[in-house]
Amino acid sequence: NAGVTQTPKFQVLKTGQSMTLQCAQDMNHNSMYWYRQDPGMGLRLIYYSASEGTTDKGEVPNGYNVSRLNKREFSLRLESAAPSQTSVYFCASRTLTGQDEQYFGPGTRLTVT
């Protein structure tokens, strides 16, 4: 039982390049989330998916797109990276039945130069 996994762990991009961050969970959770974490800002929600086939914008969606490929996988795409997207990105999955628990992946540290 791996929980939430993310790839890659580190990435350096040049301005204008694109990339996809991958996330998978093996806990059979319906809900999945993408956050970014910047110093002094806590975690801010980029996009979320309440169930397979649905996605919704969070607090800071501009410059990002997502795909809920199936129940297990939720990817985040940067089409044209900008230095303002330098951050640590966390994927999470959440069970809303019974005890409300959210589980985070280990994060992807992205630098855009």
Place this chain on the structure above:
Amino acid sequence: TQLLEQSPQFLSIQEGENLTVYCNSSSVFSSLQWYRQEPGEGPVLLVTVVTGGEVKKLKRLTFQFGDARKDSSLHITAAQPGDTGLYLCAGARGAQKLVFGQGTRLTINP
């Protein structure tokens, strides 16, 4: 504008001391969660509080949800170096979204 304000943002104390971290908002939340995050890792859920006035204990950590469900506190008794980390509170708004505070970076010195 931060919906959830945590205080203090930084705290450095000696081993054995007690401390309290606060999480305040003008908004009502259906539940509130506390996480601890260590360097290079994702946040790990410590507790979820749901009912106004609820108190939960996790060994030396005591969590309280305010009566009006707008604020919460985390109290640590006899802090140990292993308690060092970034503590985050998060409030549930609606069925899906969590709003996070900016975090409290706690350092316990031996």
